Amino acid sequence: MRVEFHPEADxxxxxxxxxxxxxVSGLGGRFIAEVERAIALLVExxxxxxPLDAVFRHVVLRRFPVSLIYALEIDRVFIVAVAHQRxxxxxxxxxxx
Numbered sequence: 750m751r752v753e754f755h756p757e758a759d760x761x762x763x764x765x766x767x768x769x770x771x772x773v774s775g776l777g778g779r780f781i782a783e784v785e786r787a788i789a790l791l792v793e794x795x796x797x798x799x800p801l802d803a804v805f806r807h808v809v810l811r812r813f814p815v816s817l818i819y820a821l822e823i824d825r826v827f828i829v830a831v832a833h834q835r836x837x838x839x840x841x842x843x844x845x846x
Contacts, residue, residue, distance in 0.1 A: 753828070784810065784817070784831070786811075788817070804845070805845075829844050
């Protein structure tokens with residue numbers, strides 16, 4: 750199973766890495782490692798995330814207040830948002846239409 754990021758989710762990921770790295774040297778790298786761990790888990794167990802609705806699920810990262818919001822498709826996990834938990838809930842819905 751392959752993993753793909755929506756372009757805006759990819760941008761959120763890159764922005765969060767840059768922000769964290771500015772805060773504390775090495776923190777961005779730890780965030781990358783945590784996202785990679787979560788993605789590996791999703792590839793192995795795609796339905797592990799909690800359902801948000803009939804299509805989307807989310808998995809909360811362990812060490813960061815961030816969720817990966819994703820849809821399961823036949824041959825891929827499609828990540829639509831790398832959502833900070835303080836962000837307005839559901840902001841990413843516009844990406845799915």
